[in-house]
Amino acid sequence: MGENSTQIDERGPRPVRGSQVEMRVEAIDDLGRGRGEVEGHPVAVRGAVPGSLVRAQIRRRHRGAIGGQLEEVLEPGPLQREARCPHVGTCGGCSFQTYDYTGQLESLRGHLLERLAEADLLGEVEVEPVLGMEEPFGYRNKMDFTFGNRRWIEVGEPEGARSDFALGLHVPGVYSKVLDIQSCAIHFEGADDILSAARELAREHDLEAWDTRRHVGLLRHLVLRKGVNTGEILVYLVTSVEDAERVDPWAADLVRRCPQITTLVQGIHSRAAAVAIGEEERILHGPGVIHETLAGLTFTLSPTSFFQTNTTQAERLLECIHSEVPSSGGRVFDLYCGAGTIGLSLASKASEVVGLESSPSAIRDARANAEAGGIHNASFIEGDVLENLEQCTRGVQGDLCIVDPPRAGLHPKVIPILLAAAPARMIYVSCNPVTAVRDLEHLARGGYRLARVQPVDLFPHTPHLECVFTLVPR
Ligand SMILES: C[S@@+](CC[C@H](N)C(=O)[O-])C[C@H]1O[C@@H](n2cnc3c(N)ncnc32)[C@H](O)[C@@H]1O
Missing domain, CATH: 3.40.50.150 (Vaccinia Virus protein VP39)
Incomplete structure (x- = not known):
């Protein structure tokens, strides 16, 4: 018998999928998850803050640790902070939000x-x-939102709430569903209002959201971009087809409702890939670009060109x-x-x-x-x-x-x-x-x-x- 086979594993039973566990978070791992041990087994929980005692539901193993879904902070540690965003825990966009900034x-x-x-x-x-x-909030000058015809239903929502339209972000690991984003703590101030107006008007105009499974539907992405130092705002709507008859009235209403928008461009992306880049573009309002100043220079930004966010x-x-x-x-x-x-x-x-x-x-x-x-x-x-x-x-x-x-x-x-x-x-x-x-x-x-x-x-x-x-x- 080999030497290793005589060693006794002193760890307790491995936590099984679906079970609830309590864990003291020891550190952040290199994927940004709060890491600790349960019965001697490494468990990693996104959104869990070092020093806190948390309850988590065991999920599948991922990259060197058993994954867990944060259910509750039982005892906040000294680095635990209040979340600023109503979607924390579901969205996954900024999983360090409850973690003291210096600690991060x-x-x-x-x-x-x-x-x-x-x-x-x-x-x-x-x-x-x-x-x-x-x-460290409200810093993003660009956000890419997705339209989807399967809205993520939040815990505690009333039965029968409409779920066939959403404008927001994908829920991590659930690609077919989109979380309706009402407010975001890291995008630029004023972006919430444009997002809400774009959503409401899409419904008023009866424009259907993209179906990621069947690849049908009109509205695919909405990108909001701001020149923070110039105040100029660009809206980039990505659709599956041009459909000017339906898109143009929506765009005109959006600009009327949100006059702070300085330009609005439509990108047409007909292929299945979920990228917010049109194969063709139409400028529906303003010059089609915005400007930003940086290091004493003025930069022109098109809807899709890279610029630090x-x-x-x-x-x-x-x-x-x-x-x-x-x-x-x-x-x-x-x-x-x-x-x-x-x-x-x-x-x-x-x-x-x-x-x-x-x-x-x-x-x-x-x-x-x-x-x-x-x-x-x-x-x-x-x-x-x-x-x-x-x-x-x-x-x-x-x-x-x-x-x-x-x-x-x-x-x-x-x-x-x-x-x-x-x-x-x-x-x-x-x-x-x-x-x-x-x-x-x-x-x-x-x-x-x-x-x-x-x-x-x-x-x-x-x-x-x-x-x-x-x-x-x-
Ligand atoms: C991280 S961004 C850097 C942009 C720029 N240095 C800045 O600070 O704004 C990476 C850039 O690489 C470009 N890119 C990606 N793959 C490339 C490739 N194979 N050859 C040339 N450019 C590429 C992207 O379009 C993007 O503009």
């Missing part, structure tokens, strides 16, 4: 530090404290990137440049800025933003970084490479091209520490080392963390 920042920093240390990337470098917000913290993120760029930044490559926010804000320090980005609308915006800012040393190339980086960097020495990929991080084939370009400095901006650490390990093997790690909280009350990593040749 410490947990996020702790996980980042652990990952970097495990990957042996830190060397002499410290992970700076997370730059948090003074007022937290304007206040985007300003801090840019300050932090600036502090890492020498006063004569030389030639700057801005990879995954979106509408040019980072590259353009560095243009005064650079001899040349070259942005690379796959979204045509973001490239259009980036060029317009350069022109509006009187910036003549910036150019933007539309295309996949993988397909264009080699050609862009061939024969030219890049002094600085800004790399700001989507959550999935860098395509593995991008890394050797980046290393071959051999920039004197790289600034890797990431919203996902998991993929960032994976990519940083490759860059470290290719001869770079971390020189600074500065996390910035762009997404308060969520387990997501933005981070600026500065890399220099070893």
Whole structure:
């Protein structure tokens, strides 16, 4: 018999699915769940705050722990806070809402530090404290809502309440149902009113919501976007077909009821994929774009081009990137440049800025933003970084490479091209520490080392963390 088989498992019986358990929450795990033990078995509960005693219903196992659904906080710990949002617990959008803000920042920093240390990337470098917000609510300048013909019924609702129409957010794990959002604590002030008006008018005009199972119905998504520093508001309605006869009167009524809307665009998306991007667009009111100011520049934002969702913290993120760029930044490559926010804000320090980005609308915006800012040393190339980086960097020495990929991080084939370009400095901006650490390990093997790690909280009350990593040749 092997050595292990003689060991006695001192744990109690494993909690079974559907059972109710009590658990003292010990810490936050790297997926943002409150973690503790029940009979010696690790259990993870979303929304449970360290130090609190909670009752949870056991669900299925997920990523190294038995999952639990928070049912009740039996004894609040010192870090437990009141929720600001009526949908807390169901929505899942900001699962840290009841967790003291300073505690959140410490947990996020702790996980980042652990990952970097495990990957042996830190060397002499410290992970700076997370730059948090003074007022960490009402910060989102953009929200994507979904229409659905199966409304999530909340506990305690009267029997027979209408359930064939909803405008809000998907309930985690229940993709076919949509939670009607009445109010949200993190989106920009005034967004609740537009959301309610859009919903009421859709019903008044008898416009049907999309059916995710049968793929029929007219209304699919509603995106609200605000230029926080300009006050301009964009509404982007995504429908399955154009149907101008029915959509235009709805749009006209919405603008009448909410005159703060400065532009309204319809996107038509006929395919099954649930993405709020139209294959075609029609401007139904205003200029079709809004503007935002950041780092002293004015940015034009189309309905679908990427822009940081937290304007206040985007300003801090840019300050932090600036502090890492020498006063004569030389030639700057801005990879995954979106509408040019980072590259353009560095243009005064650079001899040349070259942005690379796959979204045509973001490239259009980036060029317009350069022109509006009187910036003549910036150019933007539309295309996949993988397909264009080699050609862009061939024969030219890049002094600085800004790399700001989507959550999935860098395509593995991008890394050797980046290393071959051999920039004197790289600034890797990431919203996902998991993929960032994976990519940083490759860059470290290719001869770079971390020189600074500065996390910035762009997404308060969520387990997501933005981070600026500065890399220099070893
Ligand atoms: C995290 S955003 C960064 C945007 C920009 N740096 C900013 O701060 O506003 C990632 C950007 O990468 C773009 N993108 C995604 N995959 C890409 C690819 N394979 N090649 C080029 N751009 C890509 C997206 O359209 C998006 O604009």
